[in-house]
Amino acid sequence: MLREILHNLMSTHPIDPTLQQAFGLWKDAFLRRDLASLMATYAPDAVMYDVKPPFQIRGLDNIRAVWEEAFSCFPPGITYSAIDEKIESSGDLAVMHRVQRFDGAPAGHPMENLHIRLTVTLRREHGRWLVTHEHVSLPFNPETGIVVGTP
């Protein structure tokens, strides 16, 4: 544990402001359910691993369809909190991972207290950071095959 803490302290460095901005754009678009702005954060060759089948979703048109459906299912006022978020970057590549808790869903809604694991890769192209890969998931109980939505 001490080794881990020391290592994290040593590797801490300020995140590139343009990278911070890219994450900010993504979050803003998510909260406003602004599909066009959200899609503008993806690279043309982006590949998504969503919580639901299919196994992989390739390209902007298919990713847009996933978000369109997701936005239609979200209850009003949904937001989220990041838990144990980590961003690593070098050169023109960055990776963020975190546990994400959805907040603001009404009691009894499937998203009430729902947590996901999220890993996002970004690549800088002509000065802009774009999402090239996104992996969202829940763990599952191997005895039952049923996913677990709360840590």
Place this chain on the structure above:
Amino acid sequence: MLREILHNLMSTHPIDPTLQQAFGLWKDAFLRRDLASLMATYAPDAVMYDVKPPFQIRGLDNIRAVWEEAFSCFPPGITYSAIDEKIESSGDLAVMHRVQRFDGAPAGHPMENLHIRLTVTLRREHGRWLVTHEHVSLPFNPETGIVVGTP
């Protein structure tokens, strides 16, 4: 689709041989179920999102315990094939993602024809690539909450 193909062609460049070697070490250790060699590929601050709870597994001791249990459940002779694997790298950071199919499980075994989605982040430290983050998952059917193991 043409846009995506052109983009992939343009961004294709040879993968750093030391990075290829790191993936090779990981695969060899996996196939030999060599826990010590496998663990030597992880950074001290590695964070794993496994198919099973908990939501996140932090640090080498906890990741080792996950692999120890996984190896004990694997049927003899299990191996895997990579589907649509992509490796991106820049500076001292690399990310690989792929759909992975397990091969060689006997008929009726839970791993028969099992597919997973896998995203792995590596960071180069003192010339060695080490895994800092690993995200493994199955998608699930939102109607039933049950995971789907085959595309």
